[in-house]
Amino acid sequence: METIQTPLIIDLQYLPPTHYWQKIIQHNNIYLDDNETYQKQTYKNRCYILTSQGKQLLSIPIQKNTNQKVKDTKIDYSEKWHLKHIRSLQAAYGKSPFYEFIAPEIFSLLEKKIDFLADLNHQLMTTCLKLLKISPTLQRLSEANLTAEKIIETAHYQDLRNTITPPKKNTPTNPTTQKTYPQVFGNAFVQELSIIDLLFCQGNQAQKFLRQITNP
Numbered sequence: 001m002e003t004i005q006t007p008l009i010i011d012l013q014y015l016p017p018t019h020y021w022q023k024i025i026q027h028n029n030i031y032l033d034d035n036e037t038y039q040k041q042t043y044k045n046r047c048y049i050l051t052s053q054g055k056q057l058l059s060i061p062i063q064k065n066t067n068q069k070v071k072d073t074k075i076d077y078s079e080k081w082h083l084k085h086i087r088s089l090q091a092a093y094g095k096s097p098f099y100e101f102i103a104p105e106i107f108s109l110l111e112k113k114i115d116f117l118a119d120l121n122h123q124l125m126t127t128c129l130k131l132l133k134i135s136p137t138l139q140r141l142s143e144a145n146l147t148a149e150k151i152i153e154t155a156h157y158q159d160l161r162n163t164i165t166p167p168k169k170n171t172p173t174n175p176t177t178q179k180t181y182p183q184v185f186g187n188a189f190v191q192e193l194s195i196i197d198l199l200f201c202q203g204n205q206a207q208k209f210l211r212q213i214t215n216p
Contacts (some may be wrong), residue, residue: 022213035141051091090103092184
C-alpha cells in the first residue's frame with residue numbers, strides 16, 4: 001500500500017474502527033476537522049468493542065448545547081463513564097495477548113478526565129498512532145486557523161468527513177476488511193470494532209494488518 005501525498009480531511013472520532021485507520025495510514029498529511037457542528041450517534045463519541053456477550057457499545061456522554069462545534073463540545077463526567085469504559089475494556093481484553101502493553105497507554109488518558117471531546121479524541125488518536133508506529137503530520141483545523149473550504153481551494157484533497165459512521169439497524173455495514181485476526185471471544189470474526197480490539201489482539205502486527213486490508 002503506497003502512501004498518498006494528497007491531504008486527507010477527516011473527522012475526529014473516539015477510538016474509531018479499523019477502516020478509519022486504513023485510510024489514515026495511506027496519507028502523510030491529515031487535517032482533523034474539529035470546526036464542524038457536533039452530530040449525535042456518530043463515532044465522535046462512541047465505539048464498539050467485543051466482549052463475552054458479543055459486540056458492546058461504549059458511549060461518551062456530552063454536555064448538551066445546541067449547534068455547538070466539535071471543538072467546543074464538553075464531556076459530561078457526572079456519570080463516571082470513563083470508569084465504566086475502563087472496566088469494560090479490562091473485562092473484554094484482560095486476557096488478550098498485548099493487554100499489558102496497550103492498556104496503560106489508553107487508561108491513563110481516560111483517567112485524566114479531559115474536558116473537551118475533541119481534545120480527548122485527538123490525544124487518543126496520537127497514542128494509537130504511536131502504538132501503530134505511524135507518524136503522519138496531524139493538524140486540527142481550529143489550531144491551524146484553517147477551514148476545510150480553505151484547504152479545498154488550495155490543494156487536491158480526499159474528504160472523508162462523516163463517511164465512516166456506525167451501522168444502522170437492518171442496513172449494510174461500512175466497507176470492512178476481508179482479512180481476519182484472532183479475537184478474544186467467539187469463533188466468527190466480528191467486524192466494525194474499535195481499533196482498540198486490533199491493538200489488544202495484534203499489538204506490533206496491527207499496522208501490518210491495516211496495510212493488508214482489502215475493501216469490497
